[in-house]
Amino acid sequence: MLSPTWTQVRVGPLLRGETDLRHYSDLFQVGCDEVTGPRKLLVRICARRENEGGNCEPPANNARLILREFYGERDRFLRLNGWHEFLGKEVRAITRPRWIEAVDQTKDVSVGIHVRMGDFVEPGSDPNNPHQRVPCSWYVQSLRAIRKVAGYPIRAILVSDGKEKELSELLAEENLSLVRTGSAISDLLLLSKSKLLIASAGSSFSAWAAFLGQMPSIAHPSKAFDWFHLLNQEGNYVGGFDPADPPIAFLDQVETVFSRTRVKQLF
Numbered sequence: 001m002l003s004p005t006w007t008q009v010r011v012g013p014l015l016r017g018e019t020d021l022r023h024y025s026d027l028f029q030v031g032c033d034e035v036t037g038p039r040k041l042l043v044r045i046c047a048r049r050e051n052e053g054g055n056c057e058p059p060a061n062n063a064r065l066i067l068r069e070f071y072g073e074r075d076r077f078l079r080l081n082g083w084h085e086f087l088g089k090e091v092r093a094i095t096r097p098r099w100i101e102a103v104d105q106t107k108d109v110s111v112g113i114h115v116r117m118g119d120f121v122e123p124g125s126d127p128n129n130p131h132q133r134v135p136c137s138w139y140v141q142s143l144r145a146i147r148k149v150a151g152y153p154i155r156a157i158l159v160s161d162g163k164e165k166e167l168s169e170l171l172a173e174e175n176l177s178l179v180r181t182g183s184a185i186s187d188l189l190l191l192s193k194s195k196l197l198i199a200s201a202g203s204s205f206s207a208w209a210a211f212l213g214q215m216p217s218i219a220h221p222s223k224a225f226d227w228f229h230l231l232n233q234e235g236n237y238v239g240g241f242d243p244a245d246p247p248i249a250f251l252d253q254v255e256t257v258f259s260r261t262r263v264k265q266l267f
Helices: 011-015 037-046 084-094 097-104 136-150 184-191 204-213 248-266
Strands: 048-051 066-069 109-115 156-160 176-178 194-198 217-219 238-240
Touching (some): 084 184, 084 204, 097 184, 109 136, 109 184, 109 204, 136 194, 136 248, 156 184, 184 204, 194 204
Parallel strands (some): 109 156, 156 176, 194 217, 217 238
16 A cells, blocks of 8 residues: 555644644554555556556556555445454554553543534534534433433543533533543544444544444434444444433443443442
């Protein structure tokens, strides 16, 4: 693979005053088998280009080098389902050690919550924008519903690009803390360690955490995980959640997961 150019300049996060400017310049190191330097430049100049839907047969010995290019999200997780362990290891392998250390400092994540603010707009403020924020009250009610089934206030962490003032309603819940690891990749890997994930609706960041972690995962019913073609390989629930009418399949999994956790805590 040609070594990706991760660094980018984005004006939007700066103008919105986001906590993560998304320049990605210090997140990854070069993989052991990636093409870099002059050879990478030569390939980009001289190779014949094909898109990802082209013929996958290697070129003949005397044929021109082929550069296969990948663009956009296409069918999202449809062809990645089942490859979570492999891809998780590969992501960790190219992530810089400082960010892996930031993740590994937290040994156990019972409930991970992701709240996307940044480029998501307030509900009703822009009907033409598909990226609408989910009210904080939904996260609060969802967490309370989960804790009610578990029978105790399960420890929860919150990962968000929002400001504490915007998250105040959720941060008022007991045994919950806002975690800022210092980078997007360590935030993502930390969420993927959750035993249960409360996701941001329509967020690919949340979807990647659910994919890598394969844990029971819920999102607001307005835009759950169907759009991502994400299938849980462990048979765990992945879908919409209405705190007023919660799906029984998910509640059963909450009881199973956290009743075991509680026994470990007691003994």
